[in-house]
Amino acid sequence: MQSWRKRASTKALIQPIAPASQLESTLMHRWSKLFIPTLREAPADAVVASHQILLRAGYVRQLGAGLYSYLFLATRSINKIVAIVREEMDRIGQEMYLPALNPAEVWQESGRWTGMGDNMFRLKDRKGADLCLGMTHEEVMTSIARSEIRSYKQLPQIWYQIQTKFRDEPRPKSGLLRVRQFTMKDSYSFDLNEEGLDVSYKLHDEAYRCIFTRCGLSFVAVEADSGAMGGSQSQEFMVYTEAGEDLIASSPDGQYAANIEKATSTLVTVEDLPGEAAPELVHTPGQKTIDDVSAFLNVAQHHQMKTMALIATWPADAKGVVKTKAVVAFLRGDHQLNEAKLGSLVAGAELRPMVAEEIFATFNAPAGYLGPIGLDSEKTLVVLDKALEGRANLIAGANKEEHHLRNVTPGRDFKPTVIADIRNINEGEPDPITGQPLRLGKAVEIGHIFKLGYKYTESMGARVLDQNGKETMPIMGCYGIGIERILTAAMERSAASMGLSDRGDIRYALPASIAPFQVIVTVTKQSDATLAEAGETIAKALDSAGFDVLLDDRDQSAGVKFKDADLIGVPYRVNVGKKLVDGLVELVDRLTGNTIECAVNEVVPQLQAAIKQ
């Protein structure tokens, strides 16, 4: 054996780095050699634009529900997005890579082993030990921090990874928008105190803006709900698109933007009904709804109190005990309950409406006539929406079959447990900053930054010594970017903005920074040797100039080639055709729709100018 050891010369270990010439030589791609399986039509179940594009253009193929194989084009785009994300994240943090396969123990410590429910994929290994596929990595990151970080001198830390995540999504749909396996950039910050967390949070905010801008996305940063996870501040990065499943509110000037779960407005004051009278019973036979009562008593909806009875249920504690609490929420008659806002008042619990039997059993009142007077605000969480604060002479349920009360005045006639904003804002209400009318729009979330607080460092026992030698808990932030969402959001936005073609086909083009290729050189007639050669020359010139170029050298009609080029979303196209006899080619900017003729040797500078614009 030893003789072999001797053969291992140290020289062999330090191989030269490959010479620059080799490293820099890129491969120019020829369509004829590539696997880009385009389809004439998208499958019927592909409804949203990005789903149709991804399938038709041969970006992806479905393997199973919510599971997609990324083919050549998708992988190229995603690699470009990942490179941008990595570069910007490297400015503020350190990259790691944690196991996707997690032992149950670390999740049991944080309490999320049960908390994650059916959304988490669970499995057993050959020895019967419980494992799961990590949905996020707070636990693993905290376990590393707990073992390795002992002193304030080692803080702050920002650790990130770019990794495959698994989530057993109950209803996978919309192509890559709602899947069971996806790529996420997740990062975690550890700071000594809140001021430190403010800095880590701000760094992420800036990095994210830079990332999304470089990816060519127009996005809005919105205030987001942070209640349920116990955090203190939270912001989502959203892209407006009808394919999104979030609803966001924003002011026309963009100064204010928030997820509907969090959005507030400055309400226009409404007039109360006049008088100082005490509550008075009114017979309202069969009048159960707000509309009914408005008509029956001839009052406005905003003169009424809407009553919602719910039950909050917390997950079983270590002893298996399940805690519940009755919740009654009062809103202005014309307002709607916002479950996320109400949920933040019962952190960690699930909320569901009570059925009539439960209402009767709990409050001894009939459903439809439940009201505020006489509720035990210690036993029951009685929540008064902020919009009812200071109001007087309202109509409310009387806790008696077929009766309401007039002249109910919160504060005087009953005391809520808490007054809080628990309503949905409505389109057109004044924004809370400048009072302009708020607009609502659907959007897709591409990133999220979140001041997480002490949830994990507390439950998992991470402690450091501060400057005074005192043991203290580090405070955490967590931050995520959905890598594939960047690609799909870009497709959705472009398709919405460019509209359908005359034939009814989706039109779109990707931002040059994340498109699988920046420019395509289309030889309109490959059998014409002069055209073929010119295409080759132009593509090589673009390649040498640093463009990511695709040469369409297939023996297909110009029509097919143009259509395919459009289908794969390359933003710039050079058509090498008949005008070559005059030394000219066509340069198509897919995004503006502009086409110019230009001399062959002007292609590179023209495109350089276009891309820098």
Add this chain to the structure above:
Amino acid sequence: MQSWRKRASTKALIQPIAPASQLESTLMHRWSKLFIPTLREAPADAVVASHQILLRAGYVRQLGAGLYSYLFLATRSINKIVAIVREEMDRIGQEMYLPALNPAEVWQESGRWTGMGDNMFRLKDRKGADLCLGMTHEEVMTSIARSEIRSYKQLPQIWYQIQTKFRDEPRPKSGLLRVRQFTMKDSYSFDLNEEGLDVSYKLHDEAYRCIFTRCGLSFVAVEADSGAMGGSQSQEFMVYTEAGEDLIASSPDGQYAANIEKATSTLVTVEDLPGEAAPELVHTPGQKTIDDVSAFLNVAQHHQMKTMALIATWPADAKGVVKTKAVVAFLRGDHQLNEAKLGSLVAGAELRPMVAEEIFATFNAPAGYLGPIGLDSEKTLVVLDKALEGRANLIAGANKEEHHLRNVTPGRDFKPTVIADIRNINEGEPDPITGQPLRLGKAVEIGHIFKLGYKYTESMGARVLDQNGKETMPIMGCYGIGIERILTAAMERSAASMGLSDRGDIRYALPASIAPFQVIVTVTKQSDATLAEAGETIAKALDSAGFDVLLDDRDQSAGVKFKDADLIGVPYRVNVGKKLVDGLVELVDRLTGNTIECAVNEVVPQLQAAIKQ
């Protein structure tokens, strides 16, 4: 809603690519800001060098059995390896990214759902559907090819991915050498015929050599067993190290190298015992072993036939029927059975030795005295090792308690079902090319290329039309690289070559191409402002010159800093110390152990020269 659509100007979609200045500005790393948790001692269970290094130098931390969190240093090295692999693979194929989570159906089609046994992680989703974590992706790749490739015109294809793989390894050990989650570059080729496969295989061979060379590894390409999977040619890329679990044979000049599973030798002819006599019964009471009989009959071991009785068991077929076959192998008395070679004769089956009762029940002969004469070579697979071909007058079992036979001559006295090489070669035997003495050594596999054949295209029904419009099966190759293995193999080799320090510490350094940093600038006294400033200047100059540089700006003793720099394996170190008053710094080449003094402004050119060497 529409109003929002209008706000989505097309301008926003084509954001400028970030200006070059921004893209090119790299981040110079300062140790004081990094998370590199070095340890004074490796945990007791870390036996092999790479395992000790990975833990002590803060490259990784263990999360569970065979599950490691890659911290900053490991992630940097692995990203560099991945970049090299990607660049070389892009020259020959197209990158994809397939789901790690696979529906059972696709594995059932190929028959591997049952074939993979306990090595495959299996799970159920919320609807109870069976899923697994893919160990390799032949099935998914073949399913894509089956759906999308219809014509010979679309061939050849080489598709690769760089992806996390999961394997429920029964005994995870040796740090990253045997784990349950790891990163693999796997690729798959589809060709019209064997000539095409030869080309795809050759392209991979060349790409792999280039990859490993660029990663600074000294490797051997060895012939490997390809029998069990039904392939026709197979080659492993191996790195000699005592930490490896493979045994390989090679000639001193390296012209011949093969895995022990496949290695052959040119045997020196041995003299047969004289005479022409027929087989003759000899009483050999209590003489069961080769040694016993040699002594008892006063013959050499090579005059004897060694008998091995085994059972081959094939996995249950679609109807649940399990096929078995008795196998009797005859070897020269001084030779050892090679199970891989014998296994290739019963493709797909598992082999195990018969117990005495089975031998008696099957052959009506006592264990220890089983012999060739009278065996039914149709019912039983009777295998004669090639080394016994042409031999005469051998001693063999007589199928009778306490008796052997003399004068047994294969061919004359019995007919084997097959004559094949089924023995292990021994160290020192002549290599089959030039006849030099073979050497055996332990090695770790870093890559494998394999002519897979028709196994998956046949079982999964992938068909294309050839040039004549005839339906034909594409032929496949599969190819793998263990990404982490490249890092660990480099650590093992360097540690073996550099030996221990005076204090008994492992010494090693990584090749510059895959080290987390190429060069470290160590400020020997950070509190000395002149030294600190000079360190900063030198590090910035190296950074600007394109080096991946780490500045050790920690307020620690020079001794601690030197030790830590060694520990993380950076190949070049610049010591900024007392000699700075004379304008000099020390430049340490960790691999050669050479230290030179050099002027501050000579650091960059000196290191450029060193790295190009």
